[in-house]
Amino acid sequence: MDVPAATTKGRIMLRAAGPGCTIHYLTARDNRRTALRWYTSGIPGARTPDVARAVSAVGGAADVYRAVAADLITVAIGVNDSIHADEQALAGSAAALETLVRNLLDRQSACVALMGAVPVREDYQPGPWRVRDAYRDLYRPVAEKFGIPLLEIEPAWGGYGRAARDGLVADHVHPNVAGHAAIARGWVNLLNGSAPSR
Numbered sequence: 001m002d003v004p005a006a007t008t009k010g011r012i013m014l015r016a017a018g019p020g021c022t023i024h025y026l027t028a029r030d031n032r033r034t035a036l037r038w039y040t041s042g043i044p045g046a047r048t049p050d051v052a053r054a055v056s057a058v059g060g061a062a063d064v065y066r067a068v069a070a071d072l073i074t075v076a077i078g079v080n081d082s083i084h085a086d087e088q089a090l091a092g093s094a095a096a097l098e099t100l101v102r103n104l105l106d107r108q109s110a111c112v113a114l115m116g117a118v119p120v121r122e123d124y125q126p127g128p129w130r131v132r133d134a135y136r137d138l139y140r141p142v143a144e145k146f147g148i149p150l151l152e153i154e155p156a157w158g159g160y161g162r163a164a165r166d167g168l169v170a171d172h173v174h175p176n177v178a179g180h181a182a183i184a185r186g187w188v189n190l191l192n193g194s195a196p197s198r
Helices: 046-058 061-067 088-107 131-146 154-158 159-165 175-191
Strands: 002-007 010-015 021-030 036-040 072-076 110-116
Touching: 002 110, 046 088, 072 088, 088 110, 088 131, 110 131, 131 154, 154 159, 154 175
Parallel strands: 072 110
Antiparallel strands: 002 010, 021 036, 021 072
């Protein structure tokens, strides 16, 4: 999906490819253009500890990303941690996210940014903590600790009910085409230092 966006720095085009991806990296397509190419890679269905292990392993994902020479690595945090919160404590997810970010920063010359989870229907989050708790106790503290940007999807969309009414979700947990376009616009705005848009 291509999402064009006019910006003060010119036209930016983000291309999202591949479903269920966790880590995305952007590289300049051509130094003379203002476009960025968005490659995707990741572990579909994984929780943050799974991704942290994959990135930390010698010869693992971090080494692959370094070989690509990315300018920016974005970590899109899915909802699997919160929908399985009955199996994984918030502290465990927070420690894993810290490990993941630290390993990416230590092993890369690229910048790193986080994207928090999309809104999830309340009855689909059976554990003791929810997506909104993750923003307060997981995503924001880790972003602040490392001084990296955070794209806040759930707060920008106003929770699941509003996101559903606005036509941004396909089901109880996944964004639809309009939702993915809104996420891409959010990245454009974040990269350009603007307020998030829907």
